[in-house]
Amino acid sequence: MSEHARPAPIAAPFWTPGVLVLTALMGIAAIFIAARFAGGLAAVTNLKQSHPWGLWIGIDVATGVALAAGGFTTAALAHIFGRHHYEAVTRPALLTAMLGYTFVSVGLFVDIGRSWAIWKPLVFWQPNSVLFEVAMCVVIYLHVLYIEFIPAAAERFGEKIKILGTLNRVLDKVMWVFIIAGVVLSCMHQSGLGSLMLIAPTKVHPLWYTPILPLLFLLSAIAVGYPMVVFETAIATTSLNLEDEMQILNPLTRVTVFLLGLYMAVKITDMAVRGTYSYLFDGSVQSRAFLTEMIAGVIVPWVMLLFPGVRRSRRWLFISCAMIVLGVALNRINVFLVSYSPPHATQSYFPSIGEIAVTAGLISGIIFFYRVAVTFLPVLSARPREVKP
Amino acid sequence: MQITRRSLFKIMGAAGGLSAIGSRAAAAENTSDDDYGCLADVGRCIGCRKCEMACSKVNALPPAQTSFEDMTVFDRNRRPDEAAFTVVNRYFSSRADERGQPVPAYIKVQCMHCLHPACASACITGALKKQENGAVTYNPSRCIGCRYCMIACPFQIPAYEFSDPLTPRVRKCTFCFENISKQGGLPGCAAICPVEALTFGTRSELLKIAHQRISEAPLEYVQKVYGEHEVGGTSWLYISKVPFEKLGLYPLPEKEIPHLTETIQHSIFAYMWAPITLFGILAGAMRFFNPQQMSGKPSQIQTEKEV
Ligand code: SF4
Ligand code: SF4
Ligand code: SF4
Numbered sequence: 001m002s003e004h005a006r007p008a009p010i011a012a013p014f015w016t017p018g019v020l021v022l023t024a025l026m027g028i029a030a031i032f033i034a035a036r037f038a039g040g041l042a043a044v045t046n047l048k049q050s051h052p053w054g055l056w057i058g059i060d061v062a063t064g065v066a067l068a069a070g071g072f073t074t075a076a077l078a079h080i081f082g083r084h085h086y087e088a089v090t091r092p093a094l095l096t097a098m099l100g101y102t103f104v105s106v107g108l109f110v111d112i113g114r115s116w117a118i119w120k121p122l123v124f125w126q127p128n129s130v131l132f133e134v135a136m137c138v139v140i141y142l143h144v145l146y147i148e149f150i151p152a153a154a155e156r157f158g159e160k161i162k163i164l165g166t167l168n169r170v171l172d173k174v175m176w177v178f179i180i181a182g183v184v185l186s187c188m189h190q191s192g193l194g195s196l197m198l199i200a201p202t203k204v205h206p207l208w209y210t211p212i213l214p215l216l217f218l219l220s221a222i223a224v225g226y227p228m229v230v231f232e233t234a235i236a237t238t239s240l241n242l243e244d245e246m247q248i249l250n251p252l253t254r255v256t257v258f259l260l261g262l263y264m265a266v267k268i269t270d271m272a273v274r275g276t277y278s279y280l281f282d283g284s285v286q287s288r289a290f291l292t293e294m295i296a297g298v299i300v301p302w303v304m305l306l307f308p309g310v311r312r313s314r315r316w317l318f319i320s321c322a323m324i325v326l327g328v329a330l331n332r333i334n335v336f337l338v339s340y341s342p343p344h345a346t347q348s349y350f351p352s353i354g355e356i357a358v359t360a361g362l363i364s365g366i367i368f369f370y371r372v373a374v375t376f377l378p379v380l381s382a383r384p385r386e387v388k389p
Numbered sequence: 390m391q392i393t394r395r396s397l398f399k400i401m402g403a404a405g406g407l408s409a410i411g412s413r414a415a416a417a418e419n420t421s422d423d424d425y426g427c428l429a430d431v432g433r434c435i436g437c438r439k440c441e442m443a444c445s446k447v448n449a450l451p452p453a454q455t456s457f458e459d460m461t462v463f464d465r466n467r468r469p470d471e472a473a474f475t476v477v478n479r480y481f482s483s484r485a486d487e488r489g490q491p492v493p494a495y496i497k498v499q500c501m502h503c504l505h506p507a508c509a510s511a512c513i514t515g516a517l518k519k520q521e522n523g524a525v526t527y528n529p530s531r532c533i534g535c536r537y538c539m540i541a542c543p544f545q546i547p548a549y550e551f552s553d554p555l556t557p558r559v560r561k562c563t564f565c566f567e568n569i570s571k572q573g574g575l576p577g578c579a580a581i582c583p584v585e586a587l588t589f590g591t592r593s594e595l596l597k598i599a600h601q602r603i604s605e606a607p608l609e610y611v612q613k614v615y616g617e618h619e620v621g622g623t624s625w626l627y628i629s630k631v632p633f634e635k636l637g638l639y640p641l642p643e644k645e646i647p648h649l650t651e652t653i654q655h656s657i658f659a660y661m662w663a664p665i666t667l668f669g670i671l672a673g674a675m676r677f678f679n680p681q682q683m684s685g686k687p688s689q690i691q692t693e694k695e696v
Contacts, residue, residue: 042551049470049548052536080671082679113534113549113557120533124514127658130650131513131537176683180671184664188657198650199511199541202641211649343639344468344545 007091007378009156012240014375022364022371029361032354033110041113044354050345053336055355060107060362062332064100065138065193066221067325070232071097071145072186073225077255079179088248088381091152092236093229095379098145099366105142107362130195137189144182147171155378190221197335205286205339206276213335216267223259224328226252227301227321233382234318236374242382250311253321257305260324264298289330289338297327424504424523424624425569426592427579428599429497431629431636432610433586436463436477436495440578440587444475444499447565447577466637468498470548474562475499475578482631494631496638497578497587500525500546500562501616502624503646510647511541516559523592523624524564532559543620543646564624592624599628621645 036044047054070093078086109115122139126132150168158165171178194217197204210216230249237244271277280287301323310316337349351359374380442457444450451472455462463479476498481491506525509517516531517538534557539547550557565576569589579587588595596617603610615633616623619641627638634640657663675682 037554040550040552040554040557043554045551047549047551049468049539050545052539052549076671079679079682080675082675082682113536113551113553114532114555115534116555117533120531121513124516124531126513126515128510128647128651128654129513129515129537130654131511131535133654133658135513176672176675179682180668180675183671184667187667188664195650195653196537197540198653199507199537199647200543201646201649202543202639203540214653340540342545344637346466 007088007152007155007381009376009378010240010242010374010380012375014371016239018239019368019371022368025357025364026361026368029358029364032357032361035354036110036358037115041111044352044358046349046352046355048347048349050342050347051340051349053340054349055337055351055359056107056111058333058336059329059359060111061104062193062336063329064104064107065190066217066224066328066332067228068097068100068104069186069190069221069225070228071100071225072183073222074229075148075179076183079176080183086248086252088245089229089233089252091379091381092233092374093225094145094148095152095370095373096228096232096366098142098149099369099373101138101142101145102369103362103366104138106365107359110358130192130199134189134192134196137185137192141182141185141189144178144185147178148175148182151175152377152379156376186221187218191215191218193217194335197339200340203340203342204335205279205341206274207271207279207286207290208335208339210270210274212266212270216263216270219259219263219266220328220331223256223263224324226256226259227324230317230321231325232370234314234321236370236380237382240374240380242380244314245382246312246314246317249317253305253311253317256321256324257302260298260302260305264302267294267298286334286338286341289334293327293330293334296323297330298324301327424521424592425564426502426523426590426595426624426626427564427576428588428590428595428626428628430586430588430602431494431496431627431631433584434477434495434497435584435586436460436479436493437583438462438477439581439583440497441473441475441477443577443581444562445473447568448474448563450474463493463495468548469500469546469561471550471558471560474560478637480631480636482635484631494629494636496627496629496636498637499578499625500564501544502562502564503620504622504624505620505645505647507541507543507620507646508538508547510651511537513537520566522566522569524566524569526563526566527559527561529556529558534559541646543641592622592626595626599626603628618643621648 032044041047045054074086074090074093077083078090109118121132121135150171154164154168158168191214194214198213201209233245301320304310304320310320438457445453466478467476469476477495478498479493479495482494484492486492502523502525506519509519509525513535514531514533516528517525519525536549538559547559547561549559568574569576575589579589599614603612609630611629611632614626614628615638616626629636
């Protein structure tokens with residue numbers, strides 16, 4: 001196993017065609033966001049009285065939070081359980097989480113009707129509300145993430161910006177508190193997100209409505225953490241032409257076999273206990289969405305990862321991890337949107353062009369700022385690939 | 390599903406002790422037999438739409454698109470929305486009159502003012518609140534526009550001003566809170582109803598009247614008061630000669646809708662025991678597996694030494 005370099009800024013040209021595409025997508029999203037603040041949600045979205053939540057909640061918020069789970073799972077592995085071997089992927093995972101949560105907040109800001117009132121839950125507490133709990137955790141966790149990222153910024157700019165350097169030294173002593181707090185907060189709101197829809201027992205399809213939904217959300221967030229790290233590291237190292245980090249990523253996926261297997265087992269047991277398999281093959285949109293989520297997003301990639309050959313192959317590892325990531329994303333979309341069938345709805349909901357454009361823009365934003373951060377800050381440890389003969 | 394849920398609570402037993410106290414306290418809050426309610430007798434309603442008109446006036450709602458005398462609106466099933474807190478819908482039952490024409494049944498739809506309102510339990514800031522007199526009211530100055538109340542309401546009642554860019558409100562029947570707070574005040578709709586299809590009073594009185602009316606005409610009325618037990622009880626009650634589910638009043642669980650979420654919230658967050666315990670366990674793990682981290686030496690350097 002090779003020694004790992006310390007994280008360092010990447011010396012690669014910034015304005016590549018890919019980055020230009022990202023910028024364009026962000027620009028288009030900005031136009032639709034402007035339209036939303038000029039004409040209201042109705043001007044841009046397909047939201048209706050029967051379907052008050054749409055793509056922005058399903059993807060920008062719920063999926064965003066789930067896929068940012070790599071931040072706390074790698075932190076737990078490397079910093080709490082002392083598996084220093086994984087040190088190299090903690091920073092990129094932390095960066096993704098930080099950007100992910102930042103954009104979750106941006107998405108929420110655009111989605112809520114009274115954006116300017118977004119601070120009000122901090123003052124008017126309502127502890128019966130699951131949403132209140134989730135919001136508080138997300139706000140605190142976002143700050144924790146920024147604090148955890150200070151060492152990376154200080155390493156680079158600590159000399160120039162004195163405060164940053166001092167802050168970093170002070171934080172050094174207490175960083176462990178923030179690391180653990182980050183994991184605790186994550187467990188709380190990842191599961192809290194699963195409790196959200198439990199307030200609508202008569203509207204959420206029985207395939208997803210289970211009292212253990214919070215547990216399933218937590219388990220799936222933990223399970224998707226490492227595949228997400230593999231997924232994004234593979235994309236980043238390929239597009240930045242860095243040497244791949246297979247020797248780190250490979251063992252991560254052995255953990256995944258266990259974690260994803262646990263999620264799968266609990267989910268299938270829950271289905272058996274509640275007898276909801278009777279809905280599996282009724283041909284409805286919901287049954288098909290559920291089958292896709294379970295088969296393509298959980299069972300197939302899990303079986304694939306059982307094979308050492310898959311875990312050793314860069315391509316197959318990437319494919320199986322991508323399937324897990326998309327599977328969890330589909331699960332969140334299913335729980336928040338597909339499963340939602342209000343009794344008096346006359347129409348169903350499908351996202352508008354504007355909603356899709358804003359979501360695409362926000363995702364582009366995450367990738368764009370990831371690119372900015374790895375270019376200027378010591379995040380990635382991978383070194384440029386040696387030119388192959 | 391019910392059974393599973395119940396057994397889950399049994400499993401959660403230990404924690405359940407705490408939670409039961411929590412949710413019982415929440416349940417008892419603000420509800421008593423003297424709460425106001427309103428009894429809607431579908432058997433009496435003639436579909437004149439006067440209540441819609443009165444509601445619009447009392448609540449200063451934007452002018453309706455079609456006149457309140459226009460009866461063609463019945464051709465389509467309507468829902469209350471941001472411009473109308475109540476609507477009357479027409480359903481044709483299987484009953485026929487002497488000439489063989491199907492008999493229409495008219496039903497007024499509005500907020501049910503639940504005894505344990507899901508909307509208020511869900512609301513992130515407490516903008517929705519069950520008042521002591523029974524009304525579930527909305528305070529726009531607290532609202533952030535998350536629309537979680539709309540997700541939560543089992544009757545699909547709260548509507549949203551999606552077209553307002555900056556200060557959209559949640560809109561729903563207020564139970565004419567200001568009016569009924571006054572001595573002898575009536576909700577606009579109940580005051581105007583020409584056939585006394587709407588009766589305003591305390592919920593316990595209304596339940597008595599309702600049971601009396603249905604038991605006096607057992608062959609005509611469905612022997613059930615809708616809203617007596619649904620979702621833990623509602624302040625608005627319905628009796629009908631046509632099966633309720635044919636009127637869009639679907640069967641609902643008797644358990645309060647917020648029961649599960651509030652139980653989870655209260656059992657996990659009572660004295661913050663769960664987060665604190667988890668923190669303790671993780672701190673113990675870190676002490677054991679990675680003590681350098683705790684003493685403030687960044688593990689990065691440590692890795693290098695190791696290698
Ligand atoms: S009917 Fe809906 S809006 Fe009205 S009190 Fe009940 S939950 Fe709230
Ligand atoms: S939209 Fe307003 S009233 Fe409804 S839950 Fe959100 S903050 Fe509360
Ligand atoms: S109680 Fe008042 S607000 Fe509610 S439907 Fe009647 S008139 Fe309208």
